[in-house]
Amino acid sequence: MSTNPLSDPPAGVHSLWRLRGYLRPHAVALSIMAAASVAGVGLTIAIPLVTKALIDGPITDREIGPVLPLGLLALALGIVEALLIWIRRWVQSSAVLGLETAMRHDLYARLQELPMEFHSRWQSGQLLSRATTDLSAIRRFSGFGLLFLVINILQVTVVTGVLLNMYWPLGLVVAATSAPIVWLSMRFEKAYVVISRRVQDEQGDLATRAEEGAVGIRVIKSFGRSDHVSQQYESAARTLHGTSMDKVRLAAKFWTFLEVIPNFAVVVVLLLGAIGVGKGYLTPGELVAFITLMLSLVWPVSSLGVILAMAQEAMTAAARILEIFDTEPTIVSGTAVVVRPRGHLRFEHVDFAFPDAPDELVLRDVNLDLAPGETVALVGATGSGKTVLTALVPRLYDVTGGRVTIDGIDVRDLQLPHLRQLVATAFEEPTLFSMSARENLTLGRADATEEEIESALAVSQAGFVHDLPWGLDTRIGEQGMALSGGQRQRLALARAVLAQPQVLVLDDTLSALDVHTERLVEEALGRVLADTTGLIVAHRASTVLLADRVALLQDGTITHVGDHRELLDTVPAYRELLSAESEAVSA
Template identity: 30%
Template sequence: MKLLLKYMKPYRGLAIITVLVLMVDIAGTMLVPTLLANMVNIGVATKNFNYILQNGLAMLGATALASGGALLGSYLSAKLAANVGRDIRNAVYDSSLAFSGSDFERFGTGSMITRTLNDINVIQQSIIMTIQMVLPVPIMCVMGIALATSIDYQMGILLAIVVAVVLVIAAITVANAAPIFTRLQRFIDRMNVVLRENITGVRVIRAFNKEEHENERLDDVFSRYAKAAIKVNWLFAGLDCSAFFLMNIAEVAVLWFGGNRVGAHAMEIGSISAVLEYAMLILFFIMMAQIVALTLPRAKACLDRADEVINLVPEIRDCVRPAHDPLDAKGNLALDAAVVADAAVTADAAVVADAAEPDDDADVVAAFRHVTFRFSDADEDTLHNLNFRCRRGQTTAIIGSTGSGKSTVAKLLLRFHDVTGGAIQFNGADVRGMTRESLRDAIAYVPQKAWLFSGTIADNLRFGNEAATEEQMRHALDVAQSQFVYDLPDGLDSRVAQGGTNFSGGQRQRLSIARALMKRADLYIFDDSFSALDFKTDAALRRALVPETRDAATLIIAQRISTILHADQIIVLKDGEMAGIGTHEELMETCEVYRAIAESQMKGGDGNGR
């Protein structure tokens, strides 16, 4: 609830106006029965036509006032809900942008989609319905019972008893509904996950003739959701029945007791109609409020889920700068004891001291110093005691078997995860003392899975440089061997499907490389980015890269020996540890792991790729 109040606070003026407008609506509505009672009791009884006409016009004015209030109130409440929903949705999305890889895994993609879209839609609808259906209830109850009591105190007491009974039933029903709605949101999460898997993996499902199996899996998820939804419908059905039953009982009671009091000359006949109208209005709004109240536990569950995302402290975050600690020219922090503590570093004093010292070589862009890393849910280290440097104007390559930790190196450099031991330096500064923005600004990254965004080819290239000219884009495409773009009817304006699925794997990789080249970076990371290219294109692309990256360091992560033959240094990983480091020729002589990889890939050659 605190989350909702926080995001409604900027719109408190709008909220106050909305409530005032709704009170005008209620006042107009509650005025009509009194005017009607006066018309009957006085105008009809005395046959005073002018009095009847005056009260009729007053009723018409009250009705117009109520209608105008209802219309304006609906608009204002919808506007308020839309603004609050937008702000919460933006907050959820903004928080997710700061998540580390582990943070994302905690929630899952399907759940994040549900929380950002479905959950906040539920919150918006609940705000609208609460303002229009729930907030008026206490005001109507107080005004209705007060007006009924002013007409006849016994009828007022009767109305108060009926209202109290209905409110107790509503409270019990809502309490029982809360856990069911929480489960409903979890089932929606699960449905999102399974549906997403089936839609994106439809080709694999068909290739393995698993349509029936996946059908059964989906049916199981849908059935669980249906059972929970049916329970909710039972609650709604029971609530409707009890509410209408009580309304009819109240109507009969008012007519019975009112008729007896009219017969006893204790009240007038017009007053019965007024009390009856108040009873129907109050009970109708209570019934509507009950239906809305049944959805409030679901909205509460949605608010809690949004709050989980918004208030999650990211595993990786920029260090808090002490007041006395100035920023450098790039807006980064120097590594000191406070920064190390804030980053939750587990390195020993010797490693921290070593990381804090400036590197001897001015041309070193990135340096791994005794780096150890373990995923939070893992039992052993993924990387252990890595020591190497990436120098400006040189190419560093990393090779190893699947699962050796190659891609994790790139993720640590980009600070998608933080080291659990040791330190990574970038341009002489510990990455934990840099802002993530400044660090990632200096790195151009091509991921292992080439991903393109929906839009045009030009849109995707400008992702690396918003101010890129057509000439710059064409140059990047030429370097990335993406001349196929020129053969497309629309060229740079050719449409790209989500994920780039309307291009082949090799074309997606080349476009991803071109996107990275649009950025002038200190370090270029190619994470197995040449795997879908044929040997000729691979060689041509690497030759074209040399002049483009001569002022930067290049890190190539690969499984193919031919891709890294001419690297200035090759790092061989085995089970997360360095099994060797050197040039291709040196490793062929000294590293058994590298030699085994080379020989398995180069049978029939001389071990040097010829």
């Protein structure tokens, strides 16, 4: 049975419905936990009542015979209570771990579903904090706080009723202690929820700084800014420490009062109870049972502060996680597939603006037609919109106006997994993962054979992987930091080539290569592009020569399309962009 509640509710359903959906697969476990908890509360009351019967009966009457049976009964009840606690905690732990696993899976899946515009707005540390710290807070409350909140409320209510029935004046003393506790709890809850959110947000900010410091360590060291970055991290850590101390002080005040009130009630009960026994209003056994039951309420009452604190942290964590779950993907998979893909790519009157600046068009009225098997080089000045244009093909972003089609089908109508099998992209800034070189290569095509892998490595001149300590099975480290920029680009290019797409998008993929390696890669790429539709972002004339045609992108629109030499002769702007490289090629 699927544990994913996100697939069930209709659009617009409240977030709490989604959280409740995680509990559905664990209904049996929750029922067992509830039954064990109720039975445990009953035994908590039964044992003192047996003690009362023992004191007021055989002990008072000096009869030895009934002592052993009543003592064994109390022992048996204690053993059963211990067994119920074990069952409850075992079932509870299994259910809670299953719930956390399901939430972690769905959170990661939702992050994968959300478009680039979402990830560009959110700090990675904030997302990391939600996937780790916040999920842990929910697990702790679900595994401890939620159950004991219910048990303790039930125990306090039932035991108070028993005490009122046993001797109502003392029962009223116990019941009267609930008024200040409820008042304190309400005040505590309002303040604690605010400060808990601040702490969790600041933890996310600190995680962002830690991650940026790790990923950008080469830049930090090269500029000698380690002390500066450390000071920024320390400042964020001090801010978090200050807020956390405010949170601790608030909780400490609350817990102190919760400790004082029950202990004060015990003193009053002892005093009034002794007077009641002296005047014959209750028996010694009743007083012992009363005090035993009274003491059994100390933990439920004193733990209320801890449980409420956990509840507020869990509620804050749930709200932060639901911010992600409630963000509806703006890029939704279509249903169509290309039956016989040829790779005919067209941009038809394409407009694009980023969602946070809808009135500022980055691309406007872009028209470009790439025939199957044709390669077009996209040339333009920095900031002209080249990278955004290439990102529209695999739907990393969606067009604002017009449409992008593959073989006549709007890419928005295609199934996303199918579209991203048709299109492979290699970026100027390659992303490699903390896994083996082989796993990085086969990320887009897990069923690739050894021959296909070797062929892709040959095209990208990435044979250096065989010189790594364990060859293709060498773990290359997070972000591929152990490799040079050119090596990372070549591995990323091999990954794109290995996918064997109908449309290959290269976003200035060769920028970090030396002239000799670039020439070898371009020769091999020429053979690959002969059978694949290619869209290449180019800054060098040598890369442009890979293309059948060149498209010049100026100020967000394509102004000229034609042969490289034709544009050199007729378009001054194009000639200025490639002047140095063009002279070298012409010579």
